[in-house]
Amino acid sequence: MKHGLALLALACVSFGAVLSHATVPETEPVNDAAVVGEGFPKSLSEYAFFQDAQKQDPNRGVHRYALNTPLWSDGAEKLRFIYLPKGTQMVAGGAKDGAKDGAKDGGGLLQFPVGAAIIKTFAFGEGDARRLIETRVLLHRADGWTALPYRWNADQTEATLVLAGGRADLVTPAGEAISYAIPNKNQCKGCHAKDGQVIPIGPKARNLSSQWLGQMVQAGMLDRVPQGANRLPVWASRSDTAPAAPLARGYLDVNCGHCHQPGGAASNSGLDLRWEQGGTHAIGILKRPVAAGRGAGGHEFAILPGAPDKSILLYRMDSAEPGVAMPELGRASVDRDGAAMVRRWILEMKPQ
Amino acid sequence: MKHLALAAALLATAAPLAAETHRVEPGAGAGERLQEALILAAPGDIIELGKGRFALTDGLSLDVDGVTLRGAGMDATVLDFSTQQGAGEGLLVTSDNVTLRDFAVENPKGDGIKSKGADNIIYSRIRVTWTGGPLATNGAYGIYPVESTGVLVTGSKVSGASDAGIYVGQSRNITVRGNIVEANVAGIEIENSRNALVENNTATRNTGGLLVFDLPGLPVMNGGNVILRRNLVIDNDTVNFAPPGNIVASVRRGTGILVMANDGVLIEGNIFENNPTAHVMVVAYNQAFDDARYNPYARNVIVGPNTFGRGGDDPQIEGKAQLLAAFGGALPALMWDGIAQDGNGLTIGEGVSGWTLGLSKPGQNLAEARPAPLGLTPVESWTFPDVGAPAELEARLR
Numbered sequence: 001m002k003h004g005l006a007l008l009a010l011a012c013v014s015f016g017a018v019l020s021h022a023t024v025p026e027t028e029p030v031n032d033a034a035v036v037g038e039g040f041p042k043s044l045s046e047y048a049f050f051q052d053a054q055k056q057d058p059n060r061g062v063h064r065y066a067l068n069t070p071l072w073s074d075g076a077e078k079l080r081f082i083y084l085p086k087g088t089q090m091v092a093g094g095a096k097d098g099a100k101d102g103a104k105d106g107g108g109l110l111q112f113p114v115g116a117a118i119i120k121t122f123a124f125g126e127g128d129a130r131r132l133i134e135t136r137v138l139l140h141r142a143d144g145w146t147a148l149p150y151r152w153n154a155d156q157t158e159a160t161l162v163l164a165g166g167r168a169d170l171v172t173p174a175g176e177a178i179s180y181a182i183p184n185k186n187q188c189k190g191c192h193a194k195d196g197q198v199i200p201i202g203p204k205a206r207n208l209s210s211q212w213l214g215q216m217v218q219a220g221m222l223d224r225v226p227q228g229a230n231r232l233p234v235w236a237s238r239s240d241t242a243p244a245a246p247l248a249r250g251y252l253d254v255n256c257g258h259c260h261q262p263g264g265a266a267s268n269s270g271l272d273l274r275w276e277q278g279g280t281h282a283i284g285i286l287k288r289p290v291a292a293g294r295g296a297g298g299h300e301f302a303i304l305p306g307a308p309d310k311s312i313l314l315y316r317m318d319s320a321e322p323g324v325a326m327p328e329l330g331r332a333s334v335d336r337d338g339a340a341m342v343r344r345w346i347l348e349m350k351p352q
Numbered sequence: 353m354k355h356l357a358l359a360a361a362l363l364a365t366a367a368p369l370a371a372e373t374h375r376v377e378p379g380a381g382a383g384e385r386l387q388e389a390l391i392l393a394a395p396g397d398i399i400e401l402g403k404g405r406f407a408l409t410d411g412l413s414l415d416v417d418g419v420t421l422r423g424a425g426m427d428a429t430v431l432d433f434s435t436q437q438g439a440g441e442g443l444l445v446t447s448d449n450v451t452l453r454d455f456a457v458e459n460p461k462g463d464g465i466k467s468k469g470a471d472n473i474i475y476s477r478i479r480v481t482w483t484g485g486p487l488a489t490n491g492a493y494g495i496y497p498v499e500s501t502g503v504l505v506t507g508s509k510v511s512g513a514s515d516a517g518i519y520v521g522q523s524r525n526i527t528v529r530g531n532i533v534e535a536n537v538a539g540i541e542i543e544n545s546r547n548a549l550v551e552n553n554t555a556t557r558n559t560g561g562l563l564v565f566d567l568p569g570l571p572v573m574n575g576g577n578v579i580l581r582r583n584l585v586i587d588n589d590t591v592n593f594a595p596p597g598n599i600v601a602s603v604r605r606g607t608g609i610l611v612m613a614n615d616g617v618l619i620e621g622n623i624f625e626n627n628p629t630a631h632v633m634v635v636a637y638n639q640a641f642d643d644a645r646y647n648p649y650a651r652n653v654i655v656g657p658n659t660f661g662r663g664g665d666d667p668q669i670e671g672k673a674q675l676l677a678a679f680g681g682a683l684p685a686l687m688w689d690g691i692a693q694d695g696n697g698l699t700i701g702e703g704v705s706g707w708t709l710g711l712s713k714p715g716q717n718l719a720e721a722r723p724a725p726l727g728l729t730p731v732e733s734w735t736f737p738d739v740g741a742p743a744e745l746e747a748r749l750r
Contacts, residue, residue, distance in 0.1 A: 293492025
């Protein structure tokens, strides 16, 4: 506490930021020990990532970000934050080693210093009716990234560690009553693992706006604006007449590519849905199923050009049934918009 | 003295001497308690499941090396996924040196137990059952190790899988021994894997008993060095109930052993009885593919001495009536498509009778088949590499 206050005072003085902080209530800074320590903090408040957690007002050093194309999770509103310890910055990967459009560095995944954290809160409902359901944190510790899920209480005053995950009954923005699944710690890794190591998925240069990246550089939080930034389409501003291919490929990259890639959780399927995958067979065109079982829905190919209703990929996106539905984790309902875009993409392909 | 302390400290970090046993009983909140135990376990720990039925709504997962998950017996401890709401399998293992033993998994919505990239894994006396019998709505695989080096599946029992009861894919150094696979589409399937020993199993009432496949377009290719010996392969006569589109949906009802593509398969000392299409079938991969790494031929397949009982008398093959008439009421034990690369197709031992479709290249239209008795001369001996799981796995169970 004492130490924290002293640091804060020092920070204010050294940056001449006294004025800008004058109106902010004196909250404790982010608890670096909780981020880099060995244990699993029992409650989200221990990290002090927020000035006002219920309102999701970030603490000092915690920055909001958004993705061009987001991962769909039953229509949850997602509040995304990056925490960087004082005096550290993110490093743009990839272009330095000449990788084209981030192919060799996970799509331009930003490199985070040890001590950094990525925070994502899932909420349903709007305005006063908004309920925070869960907050997932990725902590960059000395031995790698640790992923932990926290579940918000009914009073919305605290979120508590749920190592084993949990379920919450809620109604999605589409009006469907579902049993929403909060992932357990292993399931976090299920999506975040590549070659056995936990890594962030979201903050890739190609899926971040140049504007945000520029702001981060200006604030000293990032070494430079990476090459290949802002490549993925902005999903929220898509139109029905825009070409489907980039939107669908962006959607598949973000929603499926973390598992369906070499070294990912679904590598054995041979299906590679990353944005940079140029092979038609690898992205599923005329690719036969390997271990799909009834998930194949009686279809012969992951994608049959021109025939969305004979394509396993769409069949599984259109299902909410466990054992059939893809992604396997993170949704209990169907993303109608995502499925419609993939349908249009397959329809626009020339039949072979 | 100092040295001793140091040595002790080193030992402690290398291999925790005080492996703990955590007990989890069925009852309220069992799913969360069990999942939490699986997450918090330290390497070397034992998680002991009590007797009874664990009602589970979500898939379980284990990601800690060296953990043993042990029940009170495959009929006493049941992980019941009948009301599963999420995840693609009942239990997922992603860590090395794990031992799973003495429990059952029932009615998972997807696969039963999947272990991926989990080296040196043991499945011992595990039961995976879809209790409604053979249905297309059942999950694909019962026991499903994939992308792993060192796999031992023993004393286990799988029934109802809509693909394969025991499926080992894209792996190396494998032993599948003494299991019972019943009423699955495929009893046991070894796919895109090398150095596999499949012995002393009972495969019955499946569509096909034992399958050895090598398929194109997968990250791990070039399956081969597979031995199938001393298995009981009987009454594999269940109508194929695989969802269409999957490769096993093409398996004909009544197939004992099916080898498709692969380099090096030895079939000997098995007992075959009442497999109505063929006791043994050796074929090339006949679908179109676009993968320069792939060889669609079945190469270096040896069918040595086996005990062949009644079979081939109700084949699910085009032109069945004429074929049965031509061969005197029942087809010979071994069916080959005749497709060989550089003469390295098929070798037979004494007492093996067979017939060939007389085809010459992969993908050739079946209408061009010229069925005929197999014209191969039996050989007396052959060499084949030693294959199977590392001895360490066998030792771990003792």
